[in-house]
Amino acid sequence: xxxxxxxxxxVRLLGAQPVVGETAPRFxxxxxxxxxxxxxxxxxxxxxxxxxxLSVVTSVDTPVGSLQAKVFxxxxxxxxxRDRVTGLLVSSDLPFTLNRFCRAEDIDDLxxxxxxxxxxxxxxxxxLIEEHELLARAVFVIDRAGVLRYSEIVSxxxxxxxxxxxxxxxxxxx
Numbered sequence: 001x002x003x004x005x006x007x008x009x010x011v012r013l014l015g016a017q018p019v020v021g022e023t024a025p026r027f028x029x030x031x032x033x034x035x036x037x038x039x040x041x042x043x044x045x046x047x048x049x050x051x052x053x054l055s056v057v058t059s060v061d062t063p064v065g066s067l068q069a070k071v072f073x074x075x076x077x078x079x080x081x082r083d084r085v086t087g088l089l090v091s092s093d094l095p096f097t098l099n100r101f102c103r104a105e106d107i108d109d110l111x112x113x114x115x116x117x118x119x120x121x122x123x124x125x126x127x128l129i130e131e132h133e134l135l136a137r138a139v140f141v142i143d144r145a146g147v148l149r150y151s152e153i154v155s156x157x158x159x160x161x162x163x164x165x166x167x168x169x170x171x172x173x174x
Contacts, residue, residue, distance in 0.1 A: 002126060004136050006157040013136055017126035017153060024140065024148040025124040029088075029113030030095045040113040045086060046146055051173035052086040053166065055110060056127060056138040059093050060101040064137070064158055069107055071163055076109035084174045088113050090121060092134040127153055139166045143173050 002013045018025050028041040045052050055072045057065035069089050076087045087110040091098060098112030115121040115135060122128030127136040139161045141150035150169040154161050 002153070004129075004153065004155050004157060006129070006132075008156075011132070011136075011157075012130040013126055013153070014128040014130050015123040015126035018140070018148050018151060020148050020151050022148060023146055024142045027121045027124065029090060029115055029121055030117060031111065031113065040088060040111055042146065045088070045142070046144075048086045049144055050084055050086045051144060051149075051170055052088060052142040053110075053170055054088050054090055054138075054140040054142070055161075056090045056125075056135050056140070058129075058134045058137060058157060059091055060089070060098060061093070064160055065091065066101070066105070068137070068160060069101070069110060070105060071160075073105070073107045073109055075163070075167055081170065081174065082109065085170055087111065090115060090135065092116055092119075092122075129157075137161060139163075141166055141169045141173070149173065 003010050026042045031038050031040050057068050059065050089110040090113045095114045102112050119128055122135050127138050137154040137157050139152045143149050150166055152161050
């Protein structure tokens, strides 16, 4: 079982982390925006025919979660990536919370996906914090064929991910 820290305290993650170069784990999330489908899942992602960025946050109502969403929104709205990448903001928040946040912050290039109902995404991707049943901070990049090409599970929940590394992989895939 992997561990990360939360404000310096060690917390355990449930499940096995996916391996870069292997098929990404399947998923099914509740859509968080009125314009998104009700269910954001592997079939929806693969059907888009583009590489996918999964930006995973514990909550959009935390300073770093909010910042992570805004940074990826800004980069995905750049002309090079716009409409050539599928962006998915995954959190433990209720779909209502994701909808409110995305509207208030003009997050248009990241579809909001909630794992609050059964925490299956967190378990299947090895990023569910056992003690709190919330998602750890992470970033994943999946190619058009569904193969995981980049994985970062941030070692300290309150720290930002390595934006540049994830975006470099995305640029190589478009």
